[in-house]
Amino acid sequence: MKKKTSIPLLLLASGALLMHACKKDEKAVAPPVPGNEFLTTVKIRAVNTQDPADVQVASWTDTTLIAHPADSINTPVLNLKAHATYNAEVLFLDETKSPAGDVTSEIRERQNYHLICFSGSTSLPLTVKRTDLDTNSPALEVGLEDLFTTGAAGTGQLNVQLRHQPNAKNGSCEPGSTDADVTYTINIK
Amino acid sequence: MKQYLFIVFIVTAGQAGLAQQRDSLKQASLHEVIIQGSGPAAKPVATATQVELKNVQLFQTRGNSLGESLKSIPGLNSIQTGPSISKPVIHGLHSNRVLILNNGVRQEGQQWGSEHAPEIDPFTAGHISIIEGAASIRYGSDAMAGVVLLEPKALPENKLLGGTVSLTGASNGRMGAMSAMLEGAGTHQLEGLQWRMLGTFKRAGNFRTAHYYMENTGLQEGDYAATLAYHRRQYGLSVYYSSYHTKLGIFSGSHVGNLQDLDSAFARPRPITPSYFSYKIGRSYQVVHHDLFKANGYYNFNNGGKMELVFARQKDLRQEYDVDYPYSNDPAVLRAPQISFQIITHTADLLYHAPAKGPFHTLLGLSGSTQGNVFSGLRYLVPNFRNYSGGAYAIEKYTRGKLTLEAGLRYDYRWLRVYRRDEATLYLYQNTHTYANATATGGATYQPGGRFSVNANIGTAWRAPSVNELYINGIHLSAAAYERGDSTLSSERSINTTLGLKYTAPKLFVQVTLYNNQINHYIYAKPLLQSIHIISGTYPLFQYTQQDVRLRGVDAEADWDFTKHLTLVSKAAVVRGFNKSIHDWLVFMPADHFDNQLQYHFTSTSTWLQPYVSLQYAYTARQSRVPPHSDYVAPPAAYGLWNVSLGSDIAIGKRTLRADLTVNNLTNVAYRDYLNRFRYYTDDLGASVVLRLSTSF
Numbered sequence: 001m002k003k004k005t006s007i008p009l010l011l012l013a014s015g016a017l018l019m020h021a022c023k024k025d026e027k028a029v030a031p032p033v034p035g036n037e038f039l040t041t042v043k044i045r046a047v048n049t050q051d052p053a054d055v056q057v058a059s060w061t062d063t064t065l066i067a068h069p070a071d072s073i074n075t076p077v078l079n080l081k082a083h084a085t086y087n088a089e090v091l092f093l094d095e096t097k098s099p100a101g102d103v104t105s106e107i108r109e110r111q112n113y114h115l116i117c118f119s120g121s122t123s124l125p126l127t128v129k130r131t132d133l134d135t136n137s138p139a140l141e142v143g144l145e146d147l148f149t150t151g152a153a154g155t156g157q158l159n160v161q162l163r164h165q166p167n168a169k170n171g172s173c174e175p176g177s178t179d180a181d182v183t184y185t186i187n188i189k
Numbered sequence: 190m191k192q193y194l195f196i197v198f199i200v201t202a203g204q205a206g207l208a209q210q211r212d213s214l215k216q217a218s219l220h221e222v223i224i225q226g227s228g229p230a231a232k233p234v235a236t237a238t239q240v241e242l243k244n245v246q247l248f249q250t251r252g253n254s255l256g257e258s259l260k261s262i263p264g265l266n267s268i269q270t271g272p273s274i275s276k277p278v279i280h281g282l283h284s285n286r287v288l289i290l291n292n293g294v295r296q297e298g299q300q301w302g303s304e305h306a307p308e309i310d311p312f313t314a315g316h317i318s319i320i321e322g323a324a325s326i327r328y329g330s331d332a333m334a335g336v337v338l339l340e341p342k343a344l345p346e347n348k349l350l351g352g353t354v355s356l357t358g359a360s361n362g363r364m365g366a367m368s369a370m371l372e373g374a375g376t377h378q379l380e381g382l383q384w385r386m387l388g389t390f391k392r393a394g395n396f397r398t399a400h401y402y403m404e405n406t407g408l409q410e411g412d413y414a415a416t417l418a419y420h421r422r423q424y425g426l427s428v429y430y431s432s433y434h435t436k437l438g439i440f441s442g443s444h445v446g447n448l449q450d451l452d453s454a455f456a457r458p459r460p461i462t463p464s465y466f467s468y469k470i471g472r473s474y475q476v477v478h479h480d481l482f483k484a485n486g487y488y489n490f491n492n493g494g495k496m497e498l499v500f501a502r503q504k505d506l507r508q509e510y511d512v513d514y515p516y517s518n519d520p521a522v523l524r525a526p527q528i529s530f531q532i533i534t535h536t537a538d539l540l541y542h543a544p545a546k547g548p549f550h551t552l553l554g555l556s557g558s559t560q561g562n563v564f565s566g567l568r569y570l571v572p573n574f575r576n577y578s579g580g581a582y583a584i585e586k587y588t589r590g591k592l593t594l595e596a597g598l599r600y601d602y603r604w605l606r607v608y609r610r611d612e613a614t615l616y617l618y619q620n621t622h623t624y625a626n627a628t629a630t631g632g633a634t635y636q637p638g639g640r641f642s643v644n645a646n647i648g649t650a651w652r653a654p655s656v657n658e659l660y661i662n663g664i665h666l667s668a669a670a671y672e673r674g675d676s677t678l679s680s681e682r683s684i685n686t687t688l689g690l691k692y693t694a695p696k697l698f699v700q701v702t703l704y705n706n707q708i709n710h711y712i713y714a715k716p717l718l719q720s721i722h723i724i725s726g727t728y729p730l731f732q733y734t735q736q737d738v739r740l741r742g743v744d745a746e747a748d749w750d751f752t753k754h755l756t757l758v759s760k761a762a763v764v765r766g767f768n769k770s771i772h773d774w775l776v777f778m779p780a781d782h783f784d785n786q787l788q789y790h791f792t793s794t795s796t797w798l799q800p801y802v803s804l805q806y807a808y809t810a811r812q813s814r815v816p817p818h819s820d821y822v823a824p825p826a827a828y829g830l831w832n833v834s835l836g837s838d839i840a841i842g843k844r845t846l847r848a849d850l851t852v853n854n855l856t857n858v859a860y861r862d863y864l865n866r867f868r869y870y871t872d873d874l875g876a877s878v879v880l881r882l883s884t885s886f
Contacts, residue, residue, distance in 0.1 A: 025531075026573035029610045029617055030565040039516060039724055062724035094516070106516040113513070161726075164446070164513050166472065168462065174453065175461055177512065178446025181726035 039103050041093040042160060042182045044078055046086035046148055056080060060160075060182035061095065077185045078158075080126070086148040088128075090116055090160060092180065107162070108144060112136050116143025117161045117173040124156025124186055140171045150188045159183045240264075241318035245801075249834065249849055251881050252357030252366040252391070255289075255311050259337065262319060263760040264702070264744035266779040269865040270304035271440045272362065272396040272874055273408045277307075278864065279319065280704060281740045281764045281778045282334035285655050289337045290328055292429060294483050294501040297534040297560065301657045302665075303866055308433045308479030308505060310412035312355065312368035312389045315342025321687065322646040323595040323630045326582055327540075327554060330601045330628045331652035333683050333708065344383035344418055345374045353885040361853075361877030362407070363466065364393035385416045394468040395438075398872035399859035401464035404441040405471050410434065426486045433479040438470040442870045444512045447726025451669040454870050455822050473512040476526070480504045493544030503534045515567050528566035535559050550586040555579075562656070570663040571674075574656050578603040582628075591636045599628040603653050607660060624653040624680050644689040654678040658712050658733045664725075668866065671721045671728040672714055678735055683708040698748040710735040713776075718818060729821075736770035740778075754791070760784040765814065773816040780812035780824070780863050791837075798845065800837035807832065812863040825868055828860035836881075849881045 041061045048054035058076035080086060094101030107114050111134040118128040127149045130141035160183070165176030240262050242250065250258035256267035256275030267275040268283050279287050284303070289296040291309050298308045311317075320328070320336040328336045345351055350373045357366040368389040375382030391410040395402045411434050418427035442460030445451045454460070485499040508526035515522055536558040543551035560576040582599035603624040610617055630648030661674040685706040692699040714731040721730045742764035749757045762782045766775030786805040793799055812824040836849030857876040861868040 024561060024575065025533075025563045026561040026575050027608055029573050029608050030563075042724065060724070062722075092516075103516045106518070110514075164444075166441075166512060168441070177444040178450050178726045179513070180724050181447050181449070182724065 038094045038096045038101075039092055039180055040095045041091075041100070042162070042180050043091040043093060044076075044088055044160070044184065045091060046078065046080065046088040048081065049085045049087055054081065056086070058184050060184065075185065077187060079187045079189065080148065080150050082125075082150055082153045082188050084150050086150075087131075088146045088148045090144055090146070092162070104144065108142075111142045111144070112140075113164060113166045113169060114142060114179075115140070115163045115165055115169060115171075115173060115176075116146075117163055118143070118146070119159045119161075120186070121156040121158075123154060124158060125151030125154045125188055126156070126158065126186060127151075128158075134169075136169065140169055153188050155185065155187045157183050158186045241316065243316050245836075245849075247314070247317060248847060248881060248883060249836075249851065251312065251355055251368075251883070252359065252364065252879070253311065255307050255309050255337075255339075258311050258317065259319075261760075261784075263746050263762045263784075264742070264764075265319070266762075266782070266864055268303050268777075269862070269867070271443070271865075271867045271871075272403065272406050273393070273437050274304050274306045276300070276303070276305070277337055278779060279334035279337075280706065280742055280744075281766050281775075282706075285331065286333040286652060287335065287337060288325075288328050288332040289339070291339050291481065292341055292431075292483065293485065293499055294481060294503070295329060295536060295558075297503050297532065297536075297558075298477075298479060298505040299507045299530045299532060301655050304439075304475075305507070306437075308435070308477055309339065310368075310389045310410070310414070310431070310433055311339070312366075312370075312412075313341055313387060313414050313431065314339035316340045322632050322648060323584055323586075323597040326597040326599045326628055326630055326648070326650075327552065327584060329556075330580065330599055330626065330650060333650045333652055333681070333685070333706070341385070341416070344385055344416065345372050346383075347374050347376060349373055349376065351886060353883060355881070355883040357879065357881045359393075359877050359879040361874055362393035362396040363468075364391070366391040381420050383416075383418045383420070386414070388413045392468065395466050397466075397875050399854075399857045399875035400872070401459055402466055403460070403871055404462040404465070405438040405469075405474075406440050407438045407468050407470045409436045409470065422489075424486065424488045427484070429481070429483040429485075431481045433477070433481075435475075435477050436470055437475045437477070439473045439475065439512075440867055440871060441471075441512075443867055444473065445669045448669055448720065448729060449726065451821060451869065460871050472510050472514075474510050476508045476510070478504075478506045490544070495542040497538075497540040497542075499536075499538040499540075501534075501536045503536075504531070505534075506531045522567075526566070527568065528564075528570055530562060530564050530571075532560060532562040548587050548589045550588075552584040552586075554582050556581075568663060570661060571657050572607045572609040572660050574605060574607045576603065576605045593634040594632070595634075596631040597629065597648075601626055601628070601651075605653070605656070607656065609660075620676065622653075622659070622676075626651040626680060626682070640692055640694050642691045642693075644687075644691075646685075646687045646689075648685050650683045650685065652681045654680065654712055654733075661733070664728060668869070669726075669728055670714075670731050671723075672731045673733065675733045678712055678733065679710055681708055681710050681712055681735070696750040698746075700746045702744045704740075704742055704744075706740040707737075708740070709737045711738040716819060736768055738775050739767045739769060740775070741765045741767075754789055756788045756790070758784075758786045758788065768816070771816065774814040776815055776819045777864065778812065778814070780827075781810040783808045783810075796840050798838035798840060800835070802835040803833070805832040805834075806830070809862065822869060824863045825861035828858060828862075830858060830860070831855040844884055844886060847881075847883045849879075851879045851881075853877045853879060 041059055043059045046056045056078055058078035060076050092103035092107055094103055120126050129147045130143040131147050132142045132145040133139035134142050161178050162180040163173055163176050164179045168175035254275050256277050259265045259277045260267055264280055266278040268278050269275040276283055277287055284300055289307050296307055299305050318338045320338055325332045325336045352371040355368045370387040372385035389412045394407045396406045414431035416429045442462040445454055481503050483501040487497040489495050507530045509528040511527040538556040541553045557579045562574050564571055564573055580599055580601040584597040587594040605622045607620050628649055632646035634644040636642040658678055659674045659676045661672050664671050683706055687704040689702045712735050715734045717730045717732050719730055720727045745761045747759045764778055766778035768775045784807045786803055788801055788803040791800040806829060808829040811827040815824055832853050833855055834851035839846045854876045859872045862873050
């Protein structure tokens with residue numbers, strides 16, 4: 001009889017022991033994963049084909065991930081000359097660290113999965129032509145390098161989207177999902 | 190001896206009332222009839238309507254996920270994320286408001302998201318039932334909608350070696366599931382020793398809608414479980430271990446980065462993802478592991494009382510891999526999931542069944558649990574936490590003649606501490622929340638004649654807010670939604686009233702359940718009608734908030750035996766969810782559902798035992814009761830599905846083979862269901878031919 005009643009007690013004791021023995025892993029909150037690149041900044045760098053000294057840069061930055069200053073979102077402006085052509089690059093950066101991480105190279109590595117799409121407001125006298133190609137066959141445009149051709153003076157919005165199209169890239173913007181979606185104000189003078 | 194062995198079973202599941210008796214009559218010659226002992230606590234009357242799945246009904250769900258398996262019960266639906274992920278919905282409520290008891294243990298996983306399916310192999314269950322009313326407070330305070338009880342069938346008494354092999358094959362997804370079980374009992378010196386082992390493997394590739402395949406919707410699942418039990422006249426002891434592993438592909442067409450992607454996805458009549466079949470699971474996918482260890486013991490006192498103790502440890506690891514690799518060169522980062530959660534839960538339950546005193550039966554219990562959750566990932570979603578909770582309860586039952594009264598009282602305390610890191614200073618800080626509440630329930634059943642019975646139940650329940658409701662801050666990629674928690678949320682409290690009417694005659698069975706569930710401080714993610722702009726795009730913002738809601742509904746079932754061979758089974762489930770704070774409907778409530786099935790039972794021959802053929806038409810109405818601007822797209826149109834099945838038990842020598850051939854969605858209708866989150870992107874499943882075989886030895 002004594003032996004029998006001890007069984008629940010034994011179980012209770014072993015249960016208590018097991019509960020006590022578990023580690024409190026949750027107290028060790030993981031720091032941000034080192035080496036991971038956050039996408040915080042989309043930068044356009046345009047160089048006038050006629051005048052290498054005419055370099056224009058505009059940065060769209062979302063520093064929601066950076067603590068100070070928090071949640072700052074700027075409204076970038078790119079100034080271009082009328083009736084000109086520019087060799088433009090689109091750069092993707094991780095500014096959560098210093099120096100900033102280069103996400104552009106990761107995208108170039110996976111260029112067969114990515115497409116950069118541009119759409120300008122109707123009032124904007126600017127045409128954008130992608131000049132780089134990936135290694136799909138047939139090769140498809142990527143958009144990290146582009147040719148900007150301006151018309152008469154004017155102003156408008158240019159939307160730039162980084163489309164992520166794993167196993168679905170077909171040259172159009174439609175498949176896949178959006179990794180970055182930012183809008184610049186373009187002034188053409 | 191039998192009486193003691195089945196006592197656990199009886200208390201939890203034996204209260205199925207007349208429905209079970211009736212089912213037993215109907216299926217008396219099938220070989221898996223539930224054996225009912227007659228312990229002191231067993232009384233096949235409950236004060237709330239209870240329903241269960243067993244025998245042929247359960248067999249016809251083999252190979253389905255748990256959420257899908259329960260859909261044949263009136264009042265139950267499933268909320269789905271594509272073809273492979275589903276979870277049960279009871280009377281319009283789901284996730285943390287539905288308790289799932291897996292072999293006597295509260296299932297503790299990451300159950301808060303609609304894309305987080307219960308980590309349970311339904312093949313381990315020999316019996317699935319839904320418990321509401323007073324009996325449910327035994328399992329926890331937070332069973333606002335009810336308790337889903339999955340129980341293995343009883344272990345063998347004196348069979349040295351036995352087993353079951355089940356095979357399921359389905360044309361859609363080219364799905365195959367196999368489950369094998371071996372069990373036995375010791376004899377002579379080893380008398381009282383019982384064991385069982387079970388293994389399940391399941392695999393499916395891309396599922397198909399009426400017109401196209403859904404890319405990357407395959408799944409792979411591998412599970413095993415083992416039980417060892419020892420029982421004597423006065424005491425018994427058992428240990429159980431189960432391990433569940435799954436890898437689930439997420440439909441490629443559901444990846445959207447922002448609102449614009451979502452809008453263009455809706456606008457398409459069909460997804461632009463390629464339509465082909467493959468078993469390959471690419472990014473994105475989920476990997477889930479759930480391990481459960483359980484030890485329980487009972488002791489029967491000489492005075493007729495009984496003490497039970499259950500201890501369990503569960504570990505649930507959930508990893509989600511996004512559609513793309515992270516932007517990194519580090520191979521370790523590239524291999525890692527974007528989001529990972531690991532929750533470890535320890536629970537202990539002590540129960541005392543007091544000896545019967547005349548018409549009174551008393552059940553007393555204590556339960557305690559501790560839980561630690563570790564979140565890691567490349568983007569923040571929810572914080573780490575530690576949770577301690579304890580509860581005490583008493584259930585009293587009084588039976589006299591035609592009347593049964595039941596009442597329960599429960600008190601719970603919960604302590605929750607979250608651990609977070611300040612993103613600016615990397616300094617660790619913590620917040621602590623405590624919740625304490627009482628739960629009460631009472632019910633009565635009155636059975637004036639032999640055929641008619643009426644039951645009424647009133648109960649309160651409360652649920653403390655979960656960590657995601659308090660602290661989530663991030664993007665739900667599949668829905669392009671940005672969700673924000675609110676750490677000041679208080680507990681939800683419900684008052685649920687049910688009225689059940691039942692009529693059982695030799696040729697007619699009718700059961701109607703009416704319910705009115707009033708939930709104050711109901712927590713849900715409310716669309717703020719404003720957007721948040723981050724670099725990946727513009728997302729609609731959802732904020733967790735509390736409002737007073739009311740859920741009302743009717744579940745009905747009528748079985749009419751026209752002749753000895755022909756039966757019509759009709760079921761209806763109607764639920765109305767109303768948000769009293771905004772004086773408008775509550776979103777994401779199941780649409781009205783009607784199900785009619787005509788069954789023809791052939792006369793058995795010496796080879797063909799209980800052969801049947803059935804034709805089913807299941808109609809789901811359009812959900813027209815949604816507030817404006819509450820969802821991205823209007824609810825989908827009504828749809829009706831034809832299903833046909835035929836089956837029999839086939840005697841082959843000494844063995845019996847159970848076989849069932851079903852064609853689901855016979856006419857290959859293209860439809861979308863309101864409770865399927867992927868209705869934004871794709872149609873639901875097209876036709877499928879399913880063959881199920883099972884044999885025991």
